[in-house]
Amino acid sequence: MTHSLHRKGIEKDLKKDYVVLAMLAAGFNDKYDDSRQKLIKIGEILKKHNPVNIMPEIGWRTSPTVTATFNNIKTVKKIIRILKKEDLGLSIVISGLISEIEKVVKEVDLGVHTIHFSLGNTFGRKELLPPEKILEITTMCGHHTISPQSITHYINLIKQGKLTVEKAAKKLTKPCVCGIFNTSRAIQILNTLVKE
Numbered sequence: 001m002t003h004s005l006h007r008k009g010i011e012k013d014l015k016k017d018y019v020v021l022a023m024l025a026a027g028f029n030d031k032y033d034d035s036r037q038k039l040i041k042i043g044e045i046l047k048k049h050n051p052v053n054i055m056p057e058i059g060w061r062t063s064p065t066v067t068a069t070f071n072n073i074k075t076v077k078k079i080i081r082i083l084k085k086e087d088l089g090l091s092i093v094i095s096g097l098i099s100e101i102e103k104v105v106k107e108v109d110l111g112v113h114t115i116h117f118s119l120g121n122t123f124g125r126k127e128l129l130p131p132e133k134i135l136e137i138t139t140m141c142g143h144h145t146i147s148p149q150s151i152t153h154y155i156n157l158i159k160q161g162k163l164t165v166e167k168a169a170k171k172l173t174k175p176c177v178c179g180i181f182n183t184s185r186a187i188q189i190l191n192t193l194v195k196e
Contacts, residue, residue, distance in 0.1 A: 003142025003143060003178075003180075004019045004021075004095035004142050004180050005095065005116055005117070005118040005142075006118045006139050006142070007095075007136075007139050007140055008132065008135045008136045008139045009136045009185075011097065013136075013185065013188070013189075014096065014097050015073070015097060015100065016071040016072065016182075016184070016185055016188075017069070017071065017096055017140070017182045017185050018069065018070045018071075018072075018073060018076045018094060018095065018096035018100075018101075019067060019068070019069050019070075019093075019094070019095040019096065019180045020046060020067065020068050020069075020070065020076060020079060020092065020093075020094055021065055021066070021067045021092070021093040021094075021095070021180075022039060022042040022043070022046075022065065022066045022067075022083075022090050022091065022092055022093075023064060023065045023090060023091045023092075023093065024036075024039055024064040024065070024090060025090075025091060026064065029089055029090060030064060035090075036061065038088040038089070038090055039060060039064075039065075039066055039090060040060050040061070040066075041086070041088065042066055042083065042086075042088060042090065042092075043055070043057065043060040043066040043068075045079060045082055045083065045086070046066065046068035046079065047068070049068075049070070049075050049078060049079055050075070051068035051069055051070050051179070052069050052070060052071050052182055052183045052184045052185075053068065053069040053173055053176070053179050053180065053181050053182060053183050054067070054068040054069070054179045055067045055068065055177065055178055055179035056177065056179070059177065059178075059179075065178075067178050067179040067180050068179055069179060069180050069181065069182045069183075071182065071184045071185065073096070073100045073101075073103075073104055076094060076096075076101075076104060077104040077107065077108065080092075080094075080104060080105065080108045080110065081108050084108055084109075084110060095180075098115060098117075130148035130151075133189055133192060133193050133196075134148045134151050134152070134193070135148075136185075136189050137151050137172065137186055137189050137190075138151070140176075140180065140181045140182050140185065140186065141175070141176040141178075141180065141181045142178070142180060143176070143178065145175035145176055145177075146172055146175060146176060146181065150171075150172065151172065151190075151193075154168035154171060154172065154190070155168075155190065155193050155194055158190065158194050159194060165187055165190045165191055165194065166187060168190055169183050169184075169186040169187045169190060170183065172186055173186070
């Protein structure tokens with residue numbers, strides 16, 4: 001899932017940021033009568049494990065994917081165990097720190113099929129980019145629906161006492177309809193930015 005590869009942050013913070021995606025493969029397993037039901041079942045499993053964000057349920061009925069974000073690897077491990085047992089035949093992609101993911105996949109007695117890395121290279125006029133902490137928030141939405149300007153706006157409102165950090169994080173989460181924006185991590189980053 002390449003649009004979740006470019007999350008920025010230090011290792012300690014990224015240990016609280018994992019995206020799980022289930023996908024119907026076009027022309028392979030999307031045409032069966034029960035394909036959609038299997039995808040919905042995975043969505044229900046993800047939802048049951050208290051994600052910090054999840055794709056809206058209406059998307060489960062129309063999209064070829066279901067996504068959810070979790071803030072700890074132990075929960076991801078539980079989900080992998082359940083999905084292995086269910087054996088629904090759909091592709092599962094987990095994004096996050098590869099060292100953590102490889103460890104839990106091995107503990108569940110599964111193998112890693114493919115690994116995608118972001119090399120962290122940024123090309124072009126880097127001086128036009130927002131500060132690194134703002135990028136830590138914007139890069140949590142792979143479709144870039146979270147603008148640096150909206151983050152700055154909410155930081156100003158928080159500083160003025162017109163908005164709580166938690167409400168600002170929820171407002172930032174709304175444009176990310178695929179469910180990969182990590183709301184709890186956004187709260188942590190906003191708390192840091194408000195103190196600057």
